[in-house]
Amino acid sequence: MSKNSKDIIIIGAGLGGLITGALLSKEGFKVEVLEKNKQIGGCLQGFALDGKLFESAVHYVGSLSPNQTLYKIFKYLGIIDQLDLQALDAGCFDKIVIQDEEFELAQGHENFIESLSIKFPTQYQIIRNYVDGINHVCKRFPLYNIQHGSEGEKQKVLSQALQEMFIQFGADDKLQQVLTGNNMLYAGSLEQNPFYIHALIQNSYIEGSYKFKNGSAQLANLLRNVIQQQGGKVKRNTEIKKLVEIDGKIQHAIDQHGERHEASHFISNLHPQVTYAILDSKLIRPIARKRIATLPNTISSFLLNISLKPGIVPYRNHNIYYHLHNNTWHDITSKATLQPGSFGIFFTEDKTLAGFATSISVLTYMDASATALWDNSFHTTGLNTRLDREYLEFKETQSAYILSKIKDIIPEIQNAISQTDACTPLSYRDYLHSPGGSMYGIQKEIQTLSQSSFATRTKIPNLYLTGQNINLHGVLGVCITGILNTSDFCGLEYMVNKINSAQ
Ligand SMILES: Cc1cc2nc3c(=O)[nH]c(=O)nc-3n(C[C@H](O)[C@H](O)[C@H](O)COP(=O)(O)OP(=O)(O)OC[C@H]3O[C@@H](n4cnc5c(N)ncnc54)[C@H](O)[C@@H]3O)c2cc1C
Numbered sequence: 001m002s003k004n005s006k007d008i009i010i011i012g013a014g015l016g017g018l019i020t021g022a023l024l025s026k027e028g029f030k031v032e033v034l035e036k037n038k039q040i041g042g043c044l045q046g047f048a049l050d051g052k053l054f055e056s057a058v059h060y061v062g063s064l065s066p067n068q069t070l071y072k073i074f075k076y077l078g079i080i081d082q083l084d085l086q087a088l089d090a091g092c093f094d095k096i097v098i099q100d101e102e103f104e105l106a107q108g109h110e111n112f113i114e115s116l117s118i119k120f121p122t123q124y125q126i127i128r129n130y131v132d133g134i135n136h137v138c139k140r141f142p143l144y145n146i147q148h149g150s151e152g153e154k155q156k157v158l159s160q161a162l163q164e165m166f167i168q169f170g171a172d173d174k175l176q177q178v179l180t181g182n183n184m185l186y187a188g189s190l191e192q193n194p195f196y197i198h199a200l201i202q203n204s205y206i207e208g209s210y211k212f213k214n215g216s217a218q219l220a221n222l223l224r225n226v227i228q229q230q231g232g233k234v235k236r237n238t239e240i241k242k243l244v245e246i247d248g249k250i251q252h253a254i255d256q257h258g259e260r261h262e263a264s265h266f267i268s269n270l271h272p273q274v275t276y277a278i279l280d281s282k283l284i285r286p287i288a289r290k291r292i293a294t295l296p297n298t299i300s301s302f303l304l305n306i307s308l309k310p311g312i313v314p315y316r317n318h319n320i321y322y323h324l325h326n327n328t329w330h331d332i333t334s335k336a337t338l339q340p341g342s343f344g345i346f347f348t349e350d351k352t353l354a355g356f357a358t359s360i361s362v363l364t365y366m367d368a369s370a371t372a373l374w375d376n377s378f379h380t381t382g383l384n385t386r387l388d389r390e391y392l393e394f395k396e397t398q399s400a401y402i403l404s405k406i407k408d409i410i411p412e413i414q415n416a417i418s419q420t421d422a423c424t425p426l427s428y429r430d431y432l433h434s435p436g437g438s439m440y441g442i443q444k445e446i447q448t449l450s451q452s453s454f455a456t457r458t459k460i461p462n463l464y465l466t467g468q469n470i471n472l473h474g475v476l477g478v479c480i481t482g483i484l485n486t487s488d489f490c491g492l493e494y495m496v497n498k499i500n501s502a503q
Helices: 015-026 069-076 109-119 121-139 152-158 162-169 173-179 195-207 217-229 272-278 286-293 330-334 368-374 389-406 411-415 425-432 446-452 474-490 492-500
Strands: 006-011 031-034 046-049 052-055 085-087 094-098 101-105 210-212 233-235 240-246 249-255 260-268 300-308 319-323 342-349 357-366 417-423 463-465
Touching (some): 015 031, 015 217, 015 474, 046 417, 052 357, 069 474, 069 492, 094 173, 109 121, 121 195, 152 195, 162 173, 217 233, 240 272, 272 286, 300 389, 300 425, 330 357, 342 389, 357 368, 368 425, 389 417
Parallel strands (some): 006 031, 031 233, 094 319, 260 463
Antiparallel strands (some): 046 052, 085 210, 094 101, 249 260, 300 357, 300 417, 319 342, 342 357
């Protein structure tokens, strides 16, 4: 059976699919977004535990203060005033705790320098150089600042490694550890991670850090509304199994029921390894397919969600990255993910009891190999074959380990736990189709940057890619890529001018 033709079909209603769909809809394109899950949003999905809302992934976003990049994009789409946001503390958006020493990362570039210098008085100028360094890099990515510029501008900074830059700044080991204490935000390695990724992300949080008060799913819903208001559709429970190319163009996508979806253009929000795996076309040579299929991905994670009894654990309006070792990269390098030494801790305030936390989520790195025993099982809201007692015990053991460590910095938690549940690499694999449950998709490393980079356009003229694997991950990165996707149809200068002149 064949559906009516649409202008553009977008496969996947993660942030990438939804932001691109919303931007294109606003330009008058007839868009249909097809999502495999019952819930839209991908990483923006929330779920209930103990009657409370928990995030599956996104706990805070940067660059959201007035006139900053995300703010401008959401303003242009007419959704900024509908987002229920909470600014994190100006004096501390992330607290880095290394063993028993605490360091606060403040919002605002000058604040950031001044507050960190109190702990590192002899490295004041080094901290200033670091901030100047990240500013310099950010200026070289015109779209990061909603500007149009030449590709060449960023070429000079692409090949700088994180470690190399810290040596250039002259930061001592402890300062390096503190400045990369929130490395869970990009999950690279100190030696191989490009400095620009660190710079774009760190800078966005220094500029303006916010939480979604009632869950990040509100962003997915607002973007869906924009698409629907323009006459587009967002269809759930529709998993695309095949993309069929005939005579050099994608003719249709086939879903799990064998139904065909036709359009003039197709944009895939799936991981490129998944897109190319379902792409039925001889235009992509086997060698190219093999190269893409074997690209390494960023590590996965284990997320412990804790529902708290009321009025016991004070709410912190900042996140904590707690490190047991004096090396904040310990878990990434050792892959010691069954006994992690680093914990990203995120608090949610009790709506009825201000000043107290109603829940806490703790993120740790976890390699997919830790759950390999259950690789053949599957679990989403629609289907659960992962009922193995050993799997539940594995989650419990891991959760108990994490609780035993974080009680050292949140002592009140011991008497406050109401319920817990955890997401594992398999949860992310099954819900998102992210290979191995990878956090941020394909690993970007200095040595192999050109091989691991994807453009929005593909060899097939009516097939495009969007989402976290193109350019930069995270809410900010994915939204910026959405502008690029829209530019493929409308032109970059036109889009940039429109977003900047939005009233
Ligand atoms: C644990 C974790 C914590 C994070 N924390 C933060 C944070 O605090 N702040 C931040 O800015 N970023 C954070 N991120 C990163 C951010 O969430 C992602 O970069 C971004 O949301 C990815 O969006 P996406 O659209 O590219 O992919 P996804 O969100 O993965 O969306 C892909 C969509 O495609 C759908 N799909 C897959 N296969 C098919 C198919 N065959 N047919 C139809 N649909 C399909 C999936 O169901 C999904 O909805 C975090 C990520 C993780 C994993």
